[in-house]
Amino acid sequence: MLIECDECGNQVSDKATACPNCGAPIESFNQDISSNTDDQQKVYVENTSKYLKKNSMIFAILLILGPFLMLFGMLVKALFPIGLIFTIIGFIGLTIYSFKIWWHHG
Numbered sequence: 001m002l003i004e005c006d007e008c009g010n011q012v013s014d015k016a017t018a019c020p021n022c023g024a025p026i027e028s029f030n031q032d033i034s035s036n037t038d039d040q041q042k043v044y045v046e047n048t049s050k051y052l053k054k055n056s057m058i059f060a061i062l063l064i065l066g067p068f069l070m071l072f073g074m075l076v077k078a079l080f081p082i083g084l085i086f087t088i089i090g091f092i093g094l095t096i097y098s099f100k101i102w103w104h105h106g
C-alpha cells in the first residue's frame with residue numbers, strides 16, 4: 001500500500017521506514033492502529049479484571065460470612081436466614097464472576 005509522505009507528499013510504501021525522496025521517517029498507519037488497539041485492549045482487560053476481582057471479593061466475603069451467620073443462627077434464630085442468603089448470594093456471585101474472569105482472560 002502506498003501512503004503520502006508527510007514532509008514532501010511523495011508516494012511511499014507503508015512498509016518503508018523512511019521516505020526515499022526526502023528521508024523523513026514513515027510512520028505506518030496500519031502499524032499505529034494495530035498497536036493502539038492492542039494497548040487499549042490490554043488496559044481494558046486489566047481494568048475489567050480489577051473490577052471483577054474487587055466484586056468477586058465481596059461475594060467471597062459473603063460466602064465466608066454466610067456459614068458463620070448460619071452457625072450463630074443456632075443462638076440467634078434471626079441470623080440463620082441472613083446467613084443462608086449470604087451463602088447463596090456468595091456462591092452464585094462467585095460462580096458468575098469466576099466465569100466472567102475466565103471469559104475475559106480466555
Ligand SMILES: [Zn+2]
Nearest residue numbers: 005008019022
Ligand atoms: Zn518525503
